Amino acid sequence: MKFLDMNDRYSGLIVSMGGLLAIMAVLLVINIVAASRLEKNTDLIDATNRMATNTQSVMKDLFDLQSSQGEDISSPHMTTVLKRIRASVELNDQFLEALDKGGKLNFVGGDHDDMEDVRAIPDDAREHFDVVKSEWQKIEPLLSDYLKNADNIMIDSSSKLSLAHSQAQASTVRMNEGLENLLAVVHEDVEDNAHFIRIVQILGILGVLVYFVIFLRVIMGRLQESDRELEVARRETSDIMATVNTGLFLLDKDLNIGQQYSKALVDIIGTKRLAGENLTDVLSHRISETDLETTRQFIEQLYNTRVKEKLVNDLNPLNKVMFYDEGSAKNRYLDFKFSRVYEGKEISRILVNVNDVSNAVYLEQRLEKERAQNDMQIEMLTTILNVSPRVIHEFIRNTHTHIDKMNTILKNPGSSQFELETKLKSMYREMHSLKGEASALKLHSFTKIASDAEDKLHALQNQSKLSGNDFLPLTVQLDELLNLSNTITNLGERIGNTVATMSKMDAEPQTRTERERPDAKTELGGYLVQFGHDIAKRQQKQIQVDVSGMAGVSIPDSLSVVTKEICVQLLRNAVVHGIADGQTRIANGRPLVGQVAISAKEEREDGQNYFLFTVEDDGLGIDYDNIRQRLVDAGKYSDEDVRALSEAQLLNTLFSSGFSTRSVTDEDGGRGVGLDIVKDRVKEYGGKISVQSEKGKFARFVVKLPIPIV
Structure with missing residues (x-):
């Protein structure tokens, strides 16, 4: 033609x-x-x-x-x-x-x-x-x-x-x-x-x-006529190039930009001299090196006539790519579209159309954020509607308590490495405990923020040397958690929730009878049963949580929070570490469904009343050989030294911060914080914890907390 x-x-x-x-x-x-x-x-x-x-x-x-x-x-x-x-x-x-x-x-x-x-x-x-x-x-x-x-x-x-x-x-x-x-x-x-x-x-x-x-x-007449036509065409092209609000230019096989390009391209790219320049030089340091290398390969495929253009365009690496602009504090997003230009059956050039889609991308991000905010509010609303006001109130109160503690820990200056490591462990405990309560209520937004914070804390834990500035990024997560707890409070108030009433009741003087509410244990039992099944589902296991041992026992108000916190940690530990998956249990001659029993009672000893609760599973028990191997793998002991450790010493290791027998990390375990929280809380309340175990059969954790005299 x-x-x-x-x-x-x-x-x-x-x-x-x-x-x-x-x-x-x-x-x-x-x-x-x-x-x-x-x-x-x-x-x-x-x-x-x-x-x-x-x-x-x-x-x-x-x-x-x-x-x-x-x-x-x-x-x-x-x-x-x-x-x-x-x-x-x-x-x-x-x-x-x-x-x-x-x-x-x-x-x-x-x-x-x-x-x-x-x-x-x-x-x-x-x-x-x-x-x-x-x-x-x-x-x-x-x-x-x-x-x-x-x-x-x-x-x-x-x-x-x-x-x-x-x-x-x-x-x-x-x-x-x-x-x-x-x-x-x-x-x-x-x-x-x-x-x-x-x-x-x-x-x-x-x-x-x-x-x-x-x-x-x-x-000469023809040439003059042709020159006039060319001049008209050039003027029309110049008018088009000066008028269009998108960046247009031609690209040869060597990625060199053609002599003609739209005026808008200069504003979009932010570079005045573009004619004859190599596209990779123009984009260098403005997009990632990975995207730059992928762009070279992408354009090479565009010149391959055996590859369909639509298929290649689906792999476009410059689709809404983030573009670093030195002259602006805010990065922009550019969208590059590529079209083949043919001469006969040969591909002569690639026509590139560039648009600044920053506003559209920021709008999408804002909509996505709003969508996530709406999803979060729906999630919270669902929790409020399906959980008793008392549990919601306790969660909000505990969240504020955890956040206040972490803020206090962050304000602690700490200079020596020991002080900074202690600060890190304390932060880790509070964050992990908060995450456990949020996970039990299926508040995934809380859980996600707390998990991200745990990732940062875990990274700090692996650092050879700490400084006070390492903890500053955690303040962002604390603010987000505080905002989420406030959002729950506001949602509860909007639907006439009794959270405010419960807060007022907590502030009023209460008798011992009022403190020992008969429904507290029922709420905690149902809470633990549901939480156990949620963990088991995530871990692809089958369990039965038996809380019948809590029947007829009232939890003292002064110990309700810590009891719930410790039960959550021990229940998670039982499901994640104790109960094996169904295939392994059957291979070991055990029933397909694992059993976790939680019981509680009061006893008096030497004139002091104690509240005892037990979490027992019929799982793998404590594998002391596995603990020894983990210590060797971590480089803390040699093979010879680790064999000399007693079971009591190995149990102490199991309760230490950052130690875990699990090789993978997820929402439910693997960071070595759960049992550390249990030990810390028991110590804080002046209690005791004992462990009995038989490998391959069971593990039993008994917590004994003194009941304060009112």
Whole structure:
């Protein structure tokens, strides 16, 4: 199609060039024909002159023979003359034959040994040729008769020589006149032919010059018209490039930007000089190195005709790519679209369309944030509607307590590494405990923020050296958690929740009977059962949580919070570490469903009332060999030293901060914080904890807390 368009555009030029070439071809043919005729005439003149010369030679030799009569016929002189005269006779016969009919004439002997293509005598010179031919035919028989026996000493040929000599004298004059007349006619023809060639050449040159002038004017007109069209097209292109609000440019196979690009591209990219620049140089340090390398490979595939354009565009690495702008504190987002430009079936260029989609991306991010906020509020609303006000109130109160504690810990300056490590452990406990309560209520927003904070704390725990500034980023998570707890409070108030009422009740003086609410244990039991099943579902295990051992036992108000916190940690520990998956349990001869029993009671010892609660599972028990191996893997003990540790020492390790027998980390375990919280809370309340275990059968944790006297 493009070739046909080009032919239409340049058809006049092609016709003009064809006409010029035709004229030149005609002139060339005429010149060739005329030159050939001139050459043949030249050969004819040469042949005629040679015949005249040869005839004179015959006359001279006859005179010589006539003068040398009586000389020995075998003498060198006589032999040479006779030989020469015989050759002259033969040559004249050839001349006459060639001049009469035209053809090849071979000059042999004497000073000549070449061949000429002689043309036949022209018609207007035929009468002169006939005179020459007639006179020679008078001489030639007499010469032949003489030469037949001229070298025979026994025969007298003098009379024949005299006859030949006499005839030659008479005919030679007439032959010369005929040859001169013949030459005059040929010379005239040569001059006419040369004159014709000169005229043709002059006319040809004039014609070519005239044609060239016309051709030049036409071409110049076409060029001027084309220039005007190009100028209009250039102006239109410039207007388009200056008007469009997107960045447009062409990209070659080497990723070089074309000379033409839209004005908006300068503003979008933020670089004034773009023509001829390499795209990777322009984007360097403004997008990630990974995206930059992927872009090179992507454009390489765009030039691959075997790869479909739509398929490649689906892999576009510059789709809403973050663009670092040095002149702005806020990064922008650019969207690059690539389209192939074809010349025939070949891909010649890639058209690139760039748009600044920062506003759209920020809008999407804001909508996503609002959507997440709405989802979070729905999640919280669901929790409020499905959980008793007392539990919600306790969670909010505990959250504020945990946050206040963590804020206090953060404000603690701490200078030595020991102080900073203690600070880290305390932060870890509070955050993990808060996460456990949020996870139990299925408040995933709380859990996510707390998990992120735990990731930061875990990273700090693995640092060789700590500083006070390492803890500053955690304030962001604390603010987010506080905002979420406030959101729950506000939602509860909006739907007429009794959270505010419960807060007021907590502030009023209460009797022991009021403090020992009969529904507290019921709420805690149901809470733990649901929490246990949620953990088991996430861990892909099956369990049965038995809280019947809590029936008839009231939890003292002063210990309700810590009891719930410790039960949560021990229940999580039982499901994550104690109960194996169903396949493993069956292989070990145990029932498919694991059992976790939680019981509580009060007892009196040495005049002090104690509240006891037990969390027991029928799982794997405590694997002391596994603890030893983890200590060796952590580089804390050698193989020899770890074997010397008692089970009591290994249990202390199990309750230490950051130690876990689990190799993977998730929402429910693997960070080594749960049992550390239990130990810390038991110590804080002046209680005791005991552990009984049998490998492969059970693990039992008993917590004993003193009941404060009111």
